[in-house]
Amino acid sequence: EVQLVDSGGGLVQPGGSLRLSCAASGFTFSSYAMSWVRQAPGKGLEWVSAIIGSGVSTYYADSVKGRFTISRDNSKNTVYLQMNSLRGEDTAVYYCAKTLVRGGWLPMDVWGKGTTVTVSS
């Protein structure tokens, strides 16, 4: 069974850092791009970042560019989101998601349950 387990969320002060993790199982992890998508309380979905299967190419939303870094360790079947200089508007549930097609960037056909990040003093 294809499964994604996202973790690492919590309460952090403005300006702080947090690293999210997403452990994958049930598929050939290195063949698929992975994304992070977030959802602020009561709001819609916002795509945050994506990384290709090999890890050599990444994309970011303008709202996080320069502050967040996506990476992956294919030996551990895990994708990460390093979040620095966190702001109140980064408060959200963060979902990791797997792309549908090998070699493609999106869309996302399998999602984790989400991990909650709260930025507050």
Place this chain on the structure above:
Amino acid sequence: EIVLTQSPGTLSLSPGEGATLSCRASQSVGSSYLAWYQQKPGQAPRLLIYDASNRATGIPDRFSGSGSGTDFTLTISRLEPEDFAVYYCQQYGNSPFTFGPGTKVDIK
């Protein structure tokens, strides 16, 4: 950045009725790289349609997608009780891979 606009914001319908949801892009979406997702409260999104008109695995045939360029439509032929949810479109033709604001389909 491609901006997606969804209409209507809310659709109030009864079970058994049909639903038509619209997604309009601020510029042409390359290769019809547009997806539709369904999200219920407290749950992760679920992929329904990709490449504008292809149903994802396990999605009932009452869901269909159409469109190209800047105008896309999700049609639900006959609403089942489990279809009342929020629906998002997303373009993946160009980064950033933006979502629309969503259409809520609720029970009349």
